[in-house]
Amino acid sequence: MLVSVKWLNDYVNTQGLPPAELGEKITRAGIEVDAVIDRSEGLSNIVVGYVEACEKHPEADKLSICQVNVGETVDQIICGAPNIAAGQKVIVARPGARLPGGMKIKKAKLRGEESNGMICSLQELGIEGKLVPKAYAEGIYVLPENAEVGTDVITNFHLDDTVLELGLTPNRADAMSMLGVAYEVAAILEEEVKLPEITYTEAEEEASSMLTVNVDSPEANPLYVAKVVRNIEVKESPMWLQQRLMAAGVRPHNNVVDVTNYVLMEYGQPLHAFDYDLLETGNITVRNAKTDETITTLDGNERKLSLHNLVITNGEKPVALAGVMGGANSEVSKNTTTVVIESAYFNSASIRSTSKEHGLRSDASSRYEKGVDPNRVIPAAERAAQLLAELAGGEVLKGSVIFDELKREEKVVTVSPDFINSRLGMKIRFEDMLDILNRLQFKTEAMNNQLMISVPTRRQDIQIEEDIVEEIARLYGYDEIPSTLPEAATTPGGLSPYQLKRRVVRHYLEGAGLLQATTYSLTSEKSATHLALKPTDLTRLLMPMSEERSTLRQSLLPHLLESVSYNTARRTDSVALYETGSVFLKGQDELLNEEEHLAIAMTGLWLDNSWQDEKKAVDFFVMKGIVEGLAAKLGVELEFERGEMDGLHPGRTAFLTLEGRRIGVIGQLHPTEQKNRDLKTTIVLELSLAELFAEPTEELVYTQVPRYPSITRDVALVLSKIVEAGTVEKLIRSAGGKLLKDVRVFDLYEGDNLEAGKKSVAFSLTYFDPEKTLTDEEVTAVHENVVQTLVESGAELRS
Amino acid sequence: MEIQLNELKTQALEKIAAATDVKELNAVRVAYLGKKGPITDLLKGMGKLPAEDRPKMGALVNVVREEVTERLEERMEILEEQAINEKLQSETIDITLPGRPVRTGNAHPLTRVVEEIEDLFISMGYEVEEGPEVEKDYYNFEALNLPKGHPARDMQDTFYISEELLLRTHTSPVQARTMEAKGGEPIKIICPGKVYRRDSDDATHSHQFTQIEGLVIGEDIRMSDLKGTLSVFAKKMFGDDREIRLRPSFFPFTEPSVEMDISCFKCGGEGCNVCKKTGWIEILGAGMVHPNVLEMAGYDSKRLTGFAFGMGPERIAMLKYGIEDIRHFYTNDVRFLSQFERTEV
Known part of the structure; x- marks a missing residue:
């Protein structure tokens, strides 16, 4: 809502406050003033000029040489506007004048001809192009004939004004009008x-003699008022009216349309003017649209109507989409002599759904949607009639044609002063409360320590006691509210075990050198299930903004990998990112199965101490080490199981299982996938944190620090390449029995000195007995047994 | 023989003095005191002396040997020290070369802000509650006094999945769910999480962002309690000398509703580019829980009252660190993320 301060002063004295100060007061009381716009900012030395002569510039087709009377002198000014002509009164920026944007007008020569100033369009005075009347949108603005040559344009044509831009919340529909703002101020x-x-002055003839009104849908349209004004002259509105409309953000058209818009802005009551003759039937019938009915609205669009759209008809065909926009077939034009002014109360839900369905929002519909004041429907019609009589020379027929089933009682809210103070934690005196309600023009009655408050119909947002609490508080001043803390018993706050584990994971991963990333949950259909552990049916949005953000992800990795590519494309070659976030899986439930996952993606170097010549690229085992450390941190036993997944290297992929459930995957990206993403060797992990955290954490039990030494024996084996170290390790462990405390691979060799298809793996075995110091003989006996078992299983001892 | 002995002594002492390193000195030791050295030879040759001369000569040889040994050891000490010094000299490193880096990562700036807020409220006795991001229309809107067709639904452009299912537009449904679950009991929670709005991404808008909301319900919870709580929050989060001010506003789920500004932490209220010359920065929205919201969740709104507040960690991080573009939070440029490594405590 744009509020001209000058216009506002028609209804309320703003005490000469500087606009910024007025704006601050309005903001602090509850309606945020988003901007204070000085309409004359940067304008000076701009006067009314009379174009005495105008001829083509000999050197330039598009320029005219004008002799302009600016009061003291007649100056030659070159003008480029197509609509310039002799005999016009125009806006002249004289040499030394300033225009918005810091432009300064100087004497100049244009193609050899002297120019002493500039003839201006409204845009050049800082008015938005879409608000300039169509006739002047492409050229200079022509002032009325009675404009006095040489006088100041800024003051004489109402540009010395400030506009307050209100950011209205949906509850304050009452402030969508100048009068509403006036009540607030x-x-x-x-x-x-x-x-x-x-x-x-009314004519003798009754409006009802020319017009009949039927309402077939009283639910949606409980009040319809029509007035008839005849013998009007459709022309441009006077400057004051045009300027007020432009200040309010409305484009002037002609006096009839401008009057309806002016009253809309003034009362917040939408009006519509029909050309009486184009109505043809002398009848207005309000009803629901019929199947296959259409209407061409004023914006030139033909709209197919549906049964629940409310339409205004002439008894036969639709002439307006009720409360939203008029029809082209009954539009007021310069040939119009008689108009019907409609002022109606339409049900907000009906207008809202029609406006939404047709994607059409107008100044009218946006007010109806939020509910207009039922008590302003009739005054607004009268106000429009008055202005049409004044500005269009119209003759207003006697009375109105009215259909009226609208209840317009004031809502009564009963509240006690104690309630107000206890909700606020304040001690506002009763008299102060009464004073505030008085200022709001809410009628009050006090009875048995209760206030019975009649809320004017313009304030439909006031329904319950708490609304009164707010009205009192905002006008009393929120600064007056003291600061206290809740007096209830203190409670132990904290994180749940799940939330604590999430932080453990975060700290661990960051300690391990990974950066935390955050990516979008919405992705393309194509990526939604890519690299997903448990792909399900897709979940798509009904109306996505783009295909790229149309579907909910089932894996974190595609977006995380996009982030990795983003970085490598910017020459950060080594990237290690992790993310925790939800994936969205279709389940049995109505709600989706949202599961929190962890994803990691790494590329480039893991270790890089350049000057010491120590470099280590990331590989499968770097990632595996991270996961093993994480499992240890959380006290769970994860198993790695060879597997394959689309997008991953078939020989370098493992699934992670917990208690037999598959809860994650680690692997190297498939070379094709890497190439598509413009990545070098990249290792990824995705793991269900929900599953991981669901595992109960065992109590931490201390075991005594060993009092006896352990003994280490090594064994180097030559194995077939297909034999996995893990298999051998299991064998060693079972053969080693309870004295074998630890088994560790300490060497792997796959080189020339070995037979083809063979590899050498060396294990270090630690033996330990918590009860005593082991003797060499005891260890040897167990170790020999281990070696024997290995040899029997086909391993060869490496000499 | 005595002369011979003295000559030997002189020679040995000269050689000891002339030795320049441990190795040379050891050679001298072997040459003069060794088993095949001249002093040993002399001792061996004592047998040829008359018996009465032997003790005297023996004593003399011993004196010489002791003196040589003593001088040799003195010299050895010097030379050994010299050797250590030379070794240390040769082992000197360029201490200006870079250290071996310890690889560390760090939290996303939004996590940093969210956890700071969580921890602050946890210390005041709040619990952290979370909820689904794909939410029912009921919890996102209806339970929050936003029935279908309510004009205020336009304040939040929504991504719908079906008529009844949507991406939550705020974290408030977590409050609705918690209230329903608590069955009329007092509540003190903070709810962080991701939310979604149907917005085009640009420098100040993001279709996905985070929110953190708080809810307190109990007996006699007053608006002054809200103001006091927010004041504690503002001071802890933005500095002890922060002032707060409340401005009336509108949210369908609170009545009265307010917006909270804090005095600008950059200029202290004098007016600068951060506060757009106003001295105040808008930080959050809040209010007293609307009785309809309480009643819908099964609370007796005459007996229990409450307050709620909500804020955007993106906005807080952008203000606090001067981040110019909200998209940075979701692009994951390492050059952006790694700037949030160091502590501010």
């Missing part, structure tokens, strides 16, 4: 509201 400044005085 009056309450803040403790001033009176002056309503427009409506007086005009």
Whole structure:
């Protein structure tokens, strides 16, 4: 809502406050003033000029040489506007004048001809192009004939004004009008509201003699008021009206349309003007649209109507989409002589759904959607009639044609002063409460320590006691509220075990050198299940903004890998990122199965101490080490199981299982996948944290620090390449019995000195007895048994 | 023989003095005191002396040997020290070369902000509650006093999955769920999480962002309690000298509703580019829980009242660190992320 301060002063005295200060007061009381716009900012030395002569520039087709009377002198000015002509009164920026954006007008020569200033368009005065009347949108603005040559344009044509831009919340529909804002300002400044005085002379003839009104849908349209004004002259509105509309963000058209818009802005009541003759039938019938009915609205679009759309008809065909937009077939034009002014109360839900369905929001529909004041429907119609009589020379027929089933009682809210103070934690005096309600023009009655408050119909947001609490508090001042803390018993706060584990994971991974990333949950259909552990059916949005963000992800990896590529493309060659976040799986439930996952993606070097010549590229085992460390941290036993997955290297992929359940995967990206993403060797992990954290954590039990030494024996084996170290390790462990405390691979060799298809793996075995110092003989006996078992299983001892 | 002995002594002492390193000195030791050295030879040759001369000569040889040995050891000490010094000299390193880096990572800046807020409220006795990001229309809107067709639904453009299922537009459904679960009992929670709105991504808008909300329900919870709580929060989060101010606002789930500004932490309220010359920065929205919301969750709104507040960690991080583009949070540029490594405590 754009509020001209000058216009506002028609209804309430703003006490001459500087606009910024007025804006601050309004903001602090509850309606945020987003901007304070000085309409004359940067404008000076701009006067009314009279174009005495105008001829083509000999050197330039598009330029005209004008002789312009600016009061003291007649100056030659070169003008490039197509609509310039002799005999016009125009806006002249004289040499030394300033225009918005810091432009300064100087004497100049244009193609050899002297120019002493500039003839201006409204855009050049800082008015938005879409608000400039169509006739002047492509050229200079032509002032009315009675404009006095040489006088200041800024003051004479109402540009010396400031506009407050209000950021209205949906509850304050009452402030979508100048009068509504006036009531608010009056309450803040403790001033009176002056309503427009409506007086005009009516014709003898009754409006009802020319027009009949039927309402077939009283639910959706409980009040319809029509007035008939005849013998009007459709022309441009006077400057004051045009400027007020432009200040309010409305484009002037002609006096009839401008009057309906002016009253809309003034009262917040949408009006519509029909050309009486184009209605053809002298009848208005409000009803629901029929199947296959269409209407061409004023914006030139033909719209197919549906049964629940409310339409205004002439008894036969639709002439307006009720409360949203008029029809082209009954539009007021310069040939119009008689108009029907409609002022109606339409049900907000009906307008809302029609406006939404047709993707059409107008100044009218946006007010109906939020609910208009039922008590302003009739005054607004009268106000429009008055202005049409004044500005279009119209003759207003007697009375109105009215259909009225609308209840317009004031809501009564009963509240006690104690309630108000206990909700606020304050001690506002009863008299102060009464004073505030008075300022808001809420009628009050006090009875048995209860306030019975009648809320004016313009404030439909006030429904319950708490609403009154807010009204009192905001006008009393939120700064007056003391600061206290809740008095209830203190409670132990904290994180749940799940949340604590999440932090453990975060700290561990960051300690391991990974950066935490965050990516989007919405992705393309194609990536949604890519690299997913448990792909399910897709979950798509009904109306995505783009295909790229249309579907919920089932794996974190695609976006995490995009982030890795983003970095390598910017020459960060070594990247190690992790993310924790939800994946969204279709399940049995109505809600999706949201599962928190962890993903890691790494590429480039893991270790890089350049000057010491120590470099280590990331590989499968770096990732495996991270996961093993994580499992140890959480006290769970993860198993690695060879596997394959689309997008991963078939020989370098393992699934992670916990208690037999598959909860994750680690692997190297498939070379094709790497190439597509423009990545070098990249290792990834995805793991279900939900599954991992669901495993109960065992109590930490201390075991005594060993009092006896352990003994280490090594064994080097030559194995077939297909034999996995893990298999051998299991064999060793079972053969080693309870004295074998630890088994560790300490060497792997796959080289020339070995037979083809063979590899050498060396294990270090640690033996330990918590009860005593082991003797050499005891260890040898067990170790020989281990070696024997290995040899029997086909391993060869390496000499 | 005595002369011979003295000559030997002189020679040996000269050689000891002339030795320049441990090795040379050891050679001298072997040459003069060794089993095949001249002093040993002399001792061996004592047998040829008359018996009465032997003790005297023996004593003399011993004196010489002791003196040589003593001088040799003195010299050895010097030379050994010299050798150590030379070794240390040769082992000197360039201590300006870079150290072996310890690889560390760090939390995302949003995690950093969220955890700071979580921990602050945990210390005041709050619990952390989380909920689904794909939410039912009921919890996201209806339970929060936003029935279908309510104009305020337009304040939040929503991604729908079906008529009844959507991506939550705020973390408030967690409050609705918690209230329902608590069955009329007092509540003190903080709810962080991801939320989604149907917005085009640009420098100040993101279709996905984070929120953190708080909810307190109990007997006699007053608006002054909200103000006091927010004041504690503002001071802990943005500095002890922060002031707060409340401005009336509107949210369908609270009544009265407010927005909270803090005095600018950059200029202290004098006006600068961070606060857009106003001296105040808008930080969060809050209010007293609307009685309809309490009643819908099964609370007796006459007996228990509450307050709620909510804020955007992105906005807080952007203000606090001067981050110019919200998209940085989701692009994961290492050059951005790694700047949030160091502590601020």
